[in-house]
Amino acid sequence: MTLVLRTTDTDRPVEPTPVLPVLPAGPDPLMQLEYETQPPSGPAATRCLSHPRELALRGIPVMCTACRARRDWLLINHGRNVWIVCRCSNQWLEPEISRADFDALIAIPDGTTYPSVEQGLIALGFDGAFAGTYLE
Secondary structure (H helix, E strand, C coil): CEEEEECCCCCCCCCCCCCCCCCCCCCCHHHHHHHHHCCCCCCCEEEEEEECCCCEECCEECCCCCCCCCCCEEEEEECCEEEEECCCCCEEECCCCCHHHHHHHCCHHHCCEECCHHHHHHHHCCCCCCCCCCCC
């Protein structure tokens, strides 16, 4: 499952401040609708990928330091950075995963768009609500 998040307002200090897109000028409602239905892209887009299996970096399995989980991750890409989020809501910047690695894992066409990262985390169950649970 893949999704794309529009970054509008985040309180994470490690994320760069997002640049809001410029809305098309003019009163044409069809142009506005076309703009709103296009998937977010560019440097301000935040993309996420659900990764239910175990993840190994340089042959070492990734494990959550808070709950010791070994699978069922959410990978978040913003700019050049990739974060790993656990179901217990623990998250960390993972320098071992590059944007190219992330791009190799994700398939955008079936993406779901959420208005913010926080709303996407809640909708996908990575806000701590399913701590200690593996969803398959």
